[in-house]
Amino acid sequence: MPDVTHPTRAALLDAGLTLADERSLGAISVDDVVRHAHVAKGTFYVHFPDRAAFLVALHARFHDELRARIRAATTGQPPGAERLRRSITAYLDGCHELAGVKAMLASARGEPAIAQAVAASNDRFATAGVDDLAAMGHRPPAPVARLVVAMAAEIALVELERGAPDRAMRRALFQLLAPRG
């Protein structure tokens, strides 16, 4: 079993995320990654079977970090509007602090190597919000949850271009979701 915490492996992923802040995933070459990580090209293939596996690992790392932040922001909260608000806020704020957000949000879906992983992540985020939406009176909650994930990703992209939170868009999202009758 390969050691997924190996420092060189981590350095390669760090380099990948740094590069993912300034160009699309498709435009990140193995040459770029090893140059940034200060290792030889062959070292890349010691830690990853191929470029596609690297992209999958890159996405997993990004997504795990985001999920950890959301969990930290919502533990102990009962399902409902407030918990959902905290989840979304943690997601959006996390996107400002993490490396690699740009490519992950904008180009991950179009990258064949990780399209499936991205779809699974979105499912996971959506599923996590179902109880909150149900408690808020949304029936059925599942389709709404998918729409919420899409809206949150859109806001994250807008904020990324802006370089700062977009209060108006966040407010618009929460107003749309406001509990009914």
Place this chain on the structure above:
Amino acid sequence: MPDVTHPTRAALLDAGLTLADERSLGAISVDDVVRHAHVAKGTFYVHFPDRAAFLVALHARFHDELRARIRAATTGQPPGAERLRRSITAYLDGCHELAGVKAMLASARGEPAIAQAVAASNDRFATAGVDDLAAMGHRPPAPVARLVVAMAAEIALVELERGAPDRAMRRALFQLLAPRG
């Protein structure tokens, strides 16, 4: 001034849209396009200065077609919930009928060559919905309009995977947007 309706040029774009139904834009090579269009490689460069310009034209063609359908579905309608419903429905139904939707929805944003054009398209769609949302009582309407575009694109992607309209998601969208007191 080049003739943008030249039949060979159109054949190249047709080939591009056909290919865009089965792979991402980044994975469509000039070789692929000329092979599908049954022309020599040099012919490609008679009609497009480079590959990036081809992608821009591809996106423009797709987007123009979609806009034409929306316009046809809404002419004469006064701003409001019904007109917005018709716009969104025309957009979603159009995505089932047009070629190249898959790549356009999933990978256009991550393609550096056309990221800007995609952003402009989204702006345009959003702006078109502002009057409707204002008439429906959404204040301010602009941020909501951006979220609506994101939700519509998400539904289009889900329906594309499914191969059929997703009534539950469409209903969820319209319920979220329902006019407020």
Place this chain on the structure above:
DNA sequence: TGTACATCAGTGAACGCGCGTTCACTGATGTAC
């Protein structure tokens, strides 16, 4: 009508380039006895 020239879409071989991947090798560290 016939001749000369201009225009321009189309051709396809050829180009250099950067890519992902491979592989024989190095050297440090750990283990056995």
Place this chain on the structure above:
DNA sequence: TGTACATCAGTGAACGCGCGTTCACTGATGTAC
């Protein structure tokens, strides 16, 4: 403690390949006189 061997991360030159782009050329059509 010393020797022999195993393990494995790391190296970097080399590979073949497919890419986007170029360019000298062809041939059909239009225009001038």
